[in-house]
Amino acid sequence: MALFEMKFQPGVNKQDTGVGATDRWVDSDNVRWRYGLAEKVGGWASLLTDTIVGVARKQLAFTDLEGNRYVGIGTDKFLLIYFEGQLYDITPWRTNSAGVQTTFTGSTITTNSTAPGTSITITTTSAHGLEIGDIVAFESVTMPSASALNKNNIEFTTSDRQVCQVITVPSNLTFTITSPTAETNGGGSDLTSGSSCTVSPYQRVGPSQQSYGYGFGIGDYGGTVTGVVDDQLDGALNADTAGTGGAGTAVTVDSTTGFPTTGTIAVGTVPTAELISYTATNATNFQNITRGALGTATPGTSNGQAHSDNTALQNATKWTNWGDAVNATTVTLEPGLWSLSNWGQVLVATIANGKTFTWNSGVSGDTKFTTRASMNTTDYVTAISSGDGNPIANGKTFTWNSGVSGDTKFTTRASMNTTDYVTAISSGDGNPTASRFTLISPTTRHLVHFGTETTLGDSSSQDDMYLRFSDINSINTFAPEADNSAGDQRLQDGTKLMGAIVAKENILVWTDNALYTMKYVGSPYTFEFEQVGTNCGLIGQNACCEIDGVAYWLSNNGFFSFDGTVNSLPCVVEDYVFDDFDTTKGQQVYAGINNLFTEVIWYYPGSSSSFNDKYVVFNYGESGRQAGGIWYTGVNTNAIRTTFIDATVYPKPHATQFNSSSTGTFPDVVGSSGLGQTVYFEHEVGTDQLNPDNTVTTLTSFATSYDFAIQTQEGMGEFFLAMRRFLPDFKTLTGTAKVTVGVKDYPSSTSTDSTYSPFDVTSSSRKFDTRARGRYANIKIENQGSGEDWRYGTFQVDVQADGRR
Numbered sequence: 001m002a003l004f005e006m007k008f009q010p011g012v013n014k015q016d017t018g019v020g021a022t023d024r025w026v027d028s029d030n031v032r033w034r035y036g037l038a039e040k041v042g043g044w045a046s047l048l049t050d051t052i053v054g055v056a057r058k059q060l061a062f063t064d065l066e067g068n069r070y071v072g073i074g075t076d077k078f079l080l081i082y083f084e085g086q087l088y089d090i091t092p093w094r095t096n097s098a099g100v101q102t103t104f105t106g107s108t109i110t111t112n113s114t115a116p117g118t119s120i121t122i123t124t125t126s127a128h129g130l131e132i133g134d135i136v137a138f139e140s141v142t143m144p145s146a147s148a149l150n151k152n153n154i155e156f157t158t159s160d161r162q163v164c165q166v167i168t169v170p171s172n173l174t175f176t177i178t179s180p181t182a183e184t185n186g187g188g189s190d191l192t193s194g195s196s197c198t199v200s201p202y203q204r205v206g207p208s209q210q211s212y213g214y215g216f217g218i219g220d221y222g223g224t225v226t227g228v229v230d231d232q233l234d235g236a237l238n239a240d241t242a243g244t245g246g247a248g249t250a251v252t253v254d255s256t257t258g259f260p261t262t263g264t265i266a267v268g269t270v271p272t273a274e275l276i277s278y279t280a281t282n283a284t285n286f287q288n289i290t291r292g293a294l295g296t297a298t299p300g301t302s303n304g305q306a307h308s309d310n311t312a313l314q315n316a317t318k319w320t321n322w323g324d325a326v327n328a329t330t331v332t333l334e335p336g337l338w339s340l341s342n343w344g345q346v347l348v349a350t351i352a353n354g355k356t357f358t359w360n361s362g363v364s365g366d367t368k369f370t371t372r373a374s375m376n377t378t379d380y381v382t383a384i385s386s387g388d389g390n391p392i393a394n395g396k397t398f399t400w401n402s403g404v405s406g407d408t409k410f411t412t413r414a415s416m417n418t419t420d421y422v423t424a425i426s427s428g429d430g431n432p433t434a435s436r437f438t439l440i441s442p443t444t445r446h447l448v449h450f451g452t453e454t455t456l457g458d459s460s461s462q463d464d465m466y467l468r469f470s471d472i473n474s475i476n477t478f479a480p481e482a483d484n485s486a487g488d489q490r491l492q493d494g495t496k497l498m499g500a501i502v503a504k505e506n507i508l509v510w511t512d513n514a515l516y517t518m519k520y521v522g523s524p525y526t527f528e529f530e531q532v533g534t535n536c537g538l539i540g541q542n543a544c545c546e547i548d549g550v551a552y553w554l555s556n557n558g559f560f561s562f563d564g565t566v567n568s569l570p571c572v573v574e575d576y577v578f579d580d581f582d583t584t585k586g587q588q589v590y591a592g593i594n595n596l597f598t599e600v601i602w603y604y605p606g607s608s609s610s611f612n613d614k615y616v617v618f619n620y621g622e623s624g625r626q627a628g629g630i631w632y633t634g635v636n637t638n639a640i641r642t643t644f645i646d647a648t649v650y651p652k653p654h655a656t657q658f659n660s661s662s663t664g665t666f667p668d669v670v671g672s673s674g675l676g677q678t679v680y681f682e683h684e685v686g687t688d689q690l691n692p693d694n695t696v697t698t699l700t701s702f703a704t705s706y707d708f709a710i711q712t713q714e715g716m717g718e719f720f721l722a723m724r725r726f727l728p729d730f731k732t733l734t735g736t737a738k739v740t741v742g743v744k745d746y747p748s749s750t751s752t753d754s755t756y757s758p759f760d761v762t763s764s765s766r767k768f769d770t771r772a773r774g775r776y777a778n779i780k781i782e783n784q785g786s787g788e789d790w791r792y793g794t795f796q797v798d799v800q801a802d803g804r805r
Helices: 148-152 574-579 583-588
Strands: 004-006 009-012 024-029 031-034 037-040 044-046 056-063 069-075 079-083 086-089 104-111 119-123 135-142 162-165 168-171 174-178 196-201 230-232 250-252 263-267 274-278 285-287 290-293 312-315 338-343 346-351 356-360 437-440 447-450 466-469 487-490 497-502 507-511 514-522 526-534 544-547 550-555 558-562 566-568 590-594 599-604 614-619 631-634 643-645 654-659 677-683 701-705 721-727 730-734 737-744 759-761 768-774 776-783 789-792 795-801
Touching: 009 631, 024 631, 031 614, 031 631, 031 701, 037 730, 056 338, 056 643, 056 654, 069 338, 069 346, 079 356, 162 174, 274 285, 338 437, 346 437, 437 497, 447 497, 487 526, 497 544, 507 544, 526 558, 544 590, 550 590, 550 599, 558 574, 590 643, 721 737, 721 776, 737 768, 759 768, 768 776, 776 789
Parallel strands: 009 024
Antiparallel strands: 004 795, 024 701, 031 037, 037 789, 044 677, 056 069, 069 079, 079 086, 104 119, 104 196, 119 174, 135 162, 135 196, 168 174, 230 312, 250 285, 263 274, 263 312, 274 290, 338 346, 346 356, 437 447, 447 466, 466 487, 497 507, 507 514, 514 526, 544 550, 550 558, 558 566, 590 599, 599 614, 614 631, 643 654, 654 677, 701 776, 721 768, 721 795, 730 789, 737 759, 737 776
């Protein structure tokens, strides 16, 4: 028989069956389609020898006025700056609404010598408000005088600042950290005498992953829910309707810091705790209480339960449906997220449902850039000394140390009181202290807070559908006045604002159900709001992007675009995505643009995964070639990302990969546990994955075609086919590509490899005899070795009818 060509259309079709997806590819991983041809994606290389502690949730690349390039990286624990091959920690300290840093001086340290271990207890002089997993810094540390740890001179004894993770919180005055070395001075009692330190908490960001909200059967059933403000009783509660000690209408605790003014507390252990509502607080009391709320009283009575002194309690203000399963689509604990924008050369960073901070990349004092290359650079001398040194003939050798100290911009943390860029509340005005996210409007430079406070400075007044914008070109003027353009607006369609991006002529604002445009119109209204779509809400803050005037986003209802009109994107992988997608973790979805290949990429968590483990790509540049658009998918562990930014400030895309079972190296967190590791990659580099330690991980890829059959007068699939040979046709091929011919007798059968499969194809290969026989056949193109690259052309094959069975 003569050879004939089989041309497969670009992209993957998973909406149809393997037989029904005529002329299409049906599966792929680490493959893209360009000019109609399938090819392996480009590789990626780590930009750092360090790895980042925690999971990255947001990136922003920007430049200062001198053209220096930076990337702000927000994780669930830290705010970092990437600057030309090095990381810097600029995480803000915990502050009050005026931006005043929280510190606990005169704290004491206790080590246990009777039961030697690595746990160290810190006791503060006032309520610390810390939670398990919080990050704290220690300064001016003096260990207990008799401690062997002190004698061993471990990290905690130095005068430098040490960063640690809070491991347990026994009370609101104590917490524990982990020492890298166990106490060895046995035979004595707990050692405290002579110890002292200053504790500075980092600003809390949020959980590493999105989880179900609060209630019976939700969160950490039978224990505490991580990320909730907790405290303990200061005095016993009786099984009655009264307050502490069986009198009054107040519950006394160590501190009410962090609790809302009006709300609910849960006293005891979930799920048998008692709920107590209150309408007012002072420093140590929840006032005007109602005991045994929502059916949590002593069984058979209307009385509250009995609780002993020091019983733990939690903020339960958002708990719902006590005693029943909570609908996970309406009650979730969102992950720690950041909004990152740049006000010129100033980074503006907002923690989700928290405060806004700024960091000025243009601050003076960068001594590394005012120090010239020298023959006497400290620790890197090249001058002749004592008869030795570098040769000087035909020119001398000089060194310049990029790691020299004195970079005040990098030792200055993001703050609410950055000079000229203050965001703290002052004189009744300033940035809100609780907002879902922020964005800076183009040209007019209004700082916009979405899902924010109706009363400035009162976080308990946060309204998820309410937004505020500052005065024009003013970063900290939000109180509307007759002579400014500050203002506010409450949108209506939805329950919460989910995300916003700057588009061609508008700001696009999504709720969980609708899309609005926000357009600058000038005085007196400043911005005009128009609802342009419904039933198209955004699934997560970072699940949207914009390129060339068109926005793309992922909703609970599918994929959408907006080019002036909301369009539902035809998607031939939609069922595949949504059938195995944990939509309750929508805030972990990240949409990225790879403009060089006209791709929009969504990374998302599968139904059985805590973190992103899948991706789906829409190729907007190629999609005019094929009805239903050109889509492709992947599950390769090495290819999954938590953030992705396109080549704008830097010439290649940058992305972050998270591994929950490893431990990051930057910042150096002493005694860290379960924080995970993020690797920072530059994409479209080489053919494989270059790791931080310079080892190479092979980047495998594959694409599988639909199941094709012989067309005869009697119909498709009536006869078995015999595939005698095929001629490989690769546009490019480096190394070895494997071609597997799969056959099956019936559409529902499992494909099996034909005789001689797989075939190793190199650039010198000419022809392969296959001896394949079946009612249906498919081909799979893949690579399994490092340094390999391929781009496939047309399948040329000798196929003939081979009788019935």
